[in-house]
Amino acid sequence: MIEISADVILLDIEGTTSSIDFVHDVMFPFARKRVPGFVASNWDSPELNGCIELLSEDLGKESVAAWLSGNAESNQQSVIDAVVDMIDNDVKATGLKQLQGIIWKSGFHSGELVAHLYKDTAPALERWKDAGLDLRIYSSGSIAAQKLFFGHSVAGDLLHLFSANYDTTTGPKKEAESYHRIAADIGVDADQIVFVSDVPAELDAAAEAGFQTVLSLRPGNAVVENADDYQQIESFEQLLVAPNQLS
Numbered sequence: 001m002i003e004i005s006a007d008v009i010l011l012d013i014e015g016t017t018s019s020i021d022f023v024h025d026v027m028f029p030f031a032r033k034r035v036p037g038f039v040a041s042n043w044d045s046p047e048l049n050g051c052i053e054l055l056s057e058d059l060g061k062e063s064v065a066a067w068l069s070g071n072a073e074s075n076q077q078s079v080i081d082a083v084v085d086m087i088d089n090d091v092k093a094t095g096l097k098q099l100q101g102i103i104w105k106s107g108f109h110s111g112e113l114v115a116h117l118y119k120d121t122a123p124a125l126e127r128w129k130d131a132g133l134d135l136r137i138y139s140s141g142s143i144a145a146q147k148l149f150f151g152h153s154v155a156g157d158l159l160h161l162f163s164a165n166y167d168t169t170t171g172p173k174k175e176a177e178s179y180h181r182i183a184a185d186i187g188v189d190a191d192q193i194v195f196v197s198d199v200p201a202e203l204d205a206a207a208e209a210g211f212q213t214v215l216s217l218r219p220g221n222a223v224v225e226n227a228d229d230y231q232q233i234e235s236f237e238q239l240l241v242a243p244n245q246l247s
């Protein structure tokens with residue numbers, strides 16, 4: 001059991017509230033299968049072009065210019081191949097995550113996608129919220145995707161439990177500056193925020209910014225060799241958080 005005093009709980013999704021398998025074996029294949037049709041049908045749309053613009057910031061203008069150096073048909077195929085390759089390699093690029101979020105929308109709305117949550121996740125969120133804690137999400141998945149995810153979960157629509165969502169438009173999850181920005185956005189001292197994630201490098205960045213941190217050890221997560229360097233939980237039932245100063 002870990003007992004913490006804090007006002008805000010900031011949660012990662014994959015490997016923390018929900019299984020990595022669901023994201024990799026259900027959500028990624030759903031998007032991957034639909035990338036060719038989506039790119040072909042939306043080639044001139046502001047939505048797709050916004051994602052391509054973001055990818056050129058993520059990957060460098062030269063890479064994206066190379067995809068777009070041929071005729072319309074070959075350019076579309078280059079974008080499709082590049083996006084599929086990034087999905088297969090779990091690239092956490094903002095433009096890719098925006099694109100995935102757009103494609104997932106139809107799946108969550110039709111009921112084909114229902115977000116996985118560990119059985120302790122929804123009860124813990126309710127318990128923490130009732131105790132007066134401010135709950136937020138910070139994930140590589142786009143904010144739109146996060147809202148689809150928690151709006152269409154195995155425990156129903158949980159969006160009312162969260163005060164805000166952050167994605168990589170705030171900055172990369174492994175950089176301290178991103179956590180400084182989140183603390184400034186919330187308007188509390190960094191030490192009043194506890195960040196829970198399965199990725200040590202994310203916890204290290206958060207700790208560098210002054211956050212309290214907890215390592216999430218869920219079944220199917222990557223093995224963390226130095227797990228004992230962190231406060232750790234296998235379930236949210238092991239995380240007791242008492243609010244400090246928020247009214």
Ligand SMILES: CSCCC(=O)C(=O)COP(=O)(O)O
Nearest residue numbers: 013014139140141145146149
């Ligand atoms: C919003 S669900 C999709 C999650 C996703 O695409 C992802 O990359 C998860 O990364 P996280 O930062 O939550 O580990």
Ligand SMILES: [Mg+2]
Nearest residue numbers: 012014015198
């Ligand atoms: Mg994670």
